[in-house]
Amino acid sequence: MRDGRLLGSPVFWVGLLFAALLLRMDALRPVLQRMSPGVEPVIYNRDSFLALFLSQLGLVAAASLAASLSGVALAVFVTRPAGRDFRAMVNALATVGQTFPPAAVLAIAVPMVGFGARPTVIALFLYGLLPIIENAVAGLEGVSHAVREAAEGMGLSAWQRLYQVDLPLAAPLILAGIRVSVTIAIGTATIGSTVGALTLGTPIFDGLVANKLPFVIEGAVLVALFAIFTDMLLARLERWLRPLAD
Amino acid sequence: MIEIDNVSKSYGKHRVVDRLSLTVGDGVLCVLLGSSGCGKSTTLRMINRLIPFDAGTIRVGGEDVRHVPPEALRRRIGYAIQSIGLFPHWTVEDNIATVPRLLKWSQRRVRDRVAELLELFRLDAETYRGKHPHQLSGGEQQRVGVARALAADPELLLMDEPFAAVDPITRDALQAELARIHRATGKTIVFVTHDIEEALRLATVIAIMDRGRIIQLGAPLDILEHPANDFVRDFVGRQGLGLKLLSVRKIGDRLRRGETAEGEPLSLDASLGEALSAMTARRTDRLPVCDAEGRRVGAIALGDLVR
Numbered sequence: 001m002r003d004g005r006l007l008g009s010p011v012f013w014v015g016l017l018f019a020a021l022l023l024r025m026d027a028l029r030p031v032l033q034r035m036s037p038g039v040e041p042v043i044y045n046r047d048s049f050l051a052l053f054l055s056q057l058g059l060v061a062a063a064s065l066a067a068s069l070s071g072v073a074l075a076v077f078v079t080r081p082a083g084r085d086f087r088a089m090v091n092a093l094a095t096v097g098q099t100f101p102p103a104a105v106l107a108i109a110v111p112m113v114g115f116g117a118r119p120t121v122i123a124l125f126l127y128g129l130l131p132i133i134e135n136a137v138a139g140l141e142g143v144s145h146a147v148r149e150a151a152e153g154m155g156l157s158a159w160q161r162l163y164q165v166d167l168p169l170a171a172p173l174i175l176a177g178i179r180v181s182v183t184i185a186i187g188t189a190t191i192g193s194t195v196g197a198l199t200l201g202t203p204i205f206d207g208l209v210a211n212k213l214p215f216v217i218e219g220a221v222l223v224a225l226f227a228i229f230t231d232m233l234l235a236r237l238e239r240w241l242r243p244l245a246d
Numbered sequence: 247m248i249e250i251d252n253v254s255k256s257y258g259k260h261r262v263v264d265r266l267s268l269t270v271g272d273g274v275l276c277v278l279l280g281s282s283g284c285g286k287s288t289t290l291r292m293i294n295r296l297i298p299f300d301a302g303t304i305r306v307g308g309e310d311v312r313h314v315p316p317e318a319l320r321r322r323i324g325y326a327i328q329s330i331g332l333f334p335h336w337t338v339e340d341n342i343a344t345v346p347r348l349l350k351w352s353q354r355r356v357r358d359r360v361a362e363l364l365e366l367f368r369l370d371a372e373t374y375r376g377k378h379p380h381q382l383s384g385g386e387q388q389r390v391g392v393a394r395a396l397a398a399d400p401e402l403l404l405m406d407e408p409f410a411a412v413d414p415i416t417r418d419a420l421q422a423e424l425a426r427i428h429r430a431t432g433k434t435i436v437f438v439t440h441d442i443e444e445a446l447r448l449a450t451v452i453a454i455m456d457r458g459r460i461i462q463l464g465a466p467l468d469i470l471e472h473p474a475n476d477f478v479r480d481f482v483g484r485q486g487l488g489l490k491l492l493s494v495r496k497i498g499d500r501l502r503r504g505e506t507a508e509g510e511p512l513s514l515d516a517s518l519g520e521a522l523s524a525m526t527a528r529r530t531d532r533l534p535v536c537d538a539e540g541r542r543v544g545a546i547a548l549g550d551l552v553r
Contacts, residue, residue, distance in 0.1 A: 150331025153296055153404075154345050154394070155320030168335050 011232045018225040022049050025218055032214040044203040044215045049222060056199035056226070059117055059192060060185045063124030067185075068178050071132030075174075076162065079140040090133065098130040102188050106195050120192030120199075127188055128181035135177025139170030172242045179234040186227040190219070200226065247272050247434065248293060248402065253302030255288055255458075262288050263299070264458035270451070275428050275435040277445040279481075280455035286438045289455070290404050293436065294323045307401055321345050324395030324403040324433075328410045330387050332379040338364075338390050339375035345398040363393040366427060385416035392424070396433070403435045409444065421447055442482055446470070446494050454478055466494045492519035492551065497535055500550040507545040511536035514543070518551050 006012050021028075025043055032042045071094075077083035078090050102123045109119035143166050151161045167174075190201025200223045207215025248270045255263040263285045270276040278286040291297040293304055295316045304311045311319055332341050339360050346356045361371040367389040379387055388408060395403055409417045425448055428435060439445055445452050446466045454462045454469065454477075462474040470491050473479040482490065498514040511534040512521055524533055531548035 144329075144331070146327065146329030146331035147333060148331075149296070149327060149329075150325070150391075151333070153294060153320060153325035153327070155317045155348060156344075157317050160348070165333060 014229045042214045052200050063121045064182045067128040072136045075136030094130040094133045097126040115196040117197045120197040124185045128185050131180040132177040136174045139173030143169045175238045183231045249305040251303045255299045273432045274450045276451045277449040278438045279445045284455040285458040324400040326392045326395040326405045326408045328407040330391040342394045384412045405437045501544045503544040505545040507532040507534040
């Protein structure tokens, strides 16, 4: 990318702001001190924000990767002749996963898998599955009948049709679903801090417990920037893929 | 050569193809003609096994299609459809190269073949090979669709109303092109249409279908002159029958050999309809006729058209 376009791109500025706050939150010390006089320390210091971010990134990446792989695989399955009968069932299960509040999933998961990262990843995975399945099914079913008939009539095998035709043409919609899912996961991951996962939500909950408003603000601003930045990046990727599918 | 022998297909209680038999010889362009729901498309799609049939046998090149894996069979048979179905994410070159690549042709051979086919369809290879389908007009898309069907030099070409969705002028051009390509390549073609004019223009043999059966099988002229029954008579149209006959008969059959006339000569292959049109436009009742090399061989008079 040329410099002119880089400097004119909102993704760049949001990313820069996010990175700056992640590494140098103490630059805001005077502002926060004026906002909440008497609170000490004013900058969260039990973990570095970078460490919290990396930990949350790991949780979100693990859950989203698993949700993307299984969501797309399920969508492929229910759009093939062999799996068509399972379509309603898969959709119902994913919807249940979505309506179940993540906090409730955490409460159920903790006794089974213990505290920490694991229940959080499970909750994020279940919660993120629905948008991926729904979009992937819509994308795969949106491939025109003519294109599918031509592919079959020319002698592409079922796998070749899937890899060379269906998935590339459904890619923009599949990615749109993943984008929604990841953005939700970033926000939702913060409540993992209530069961001991390290995330940018940790300062928020510590701040709420200890009545330290600056911690809440620091955590919330970083999570918001994290979500916005990721969403913008994925939107770019989606735009880049779209012309391929026309 | 295709041999369809006593083939039937039912959906539930509804029999869409009923003990149908049809043999299409090498190099023949056979048109399956009928109104919608007569079973013509189903018949076509049973040949490349897109639709399984219940009874009977179909042989392509002497081989029972059910003894060949469907993918291998389809790579040997070109397939072009009304809705074209070009892959929107691939270039024209990639689209045409679909089957050659499935057959693992070398890159060089694929490239040459794409250029050759674009040339055959009068599309400039360097301009068109890199374009995407959405950059093409409807007529160009259908040309690419037919080129794709011909790409791996299949022994047989199946076409399901390929020109039904384009405008009349483009359709006329595409029909002329298909006739030319059929003459040039000598491919065996099975062509489905509901358009009688299209059938008369393109067919070597027409099979008129109704309710899953072939009602009449014959050369275009044969069907116009000797319709087997009222259904065929209605289908080919009682009105305008004379003009249809003129469009099928050739000047060569009515030639006054050795005689001469004034003006620009017409070709022996031209239809009597074209002769009538030329006479009307030039306000004359006699026209000179030339052979394929342009030598004047005779004349045709107005009275010869109705003899």
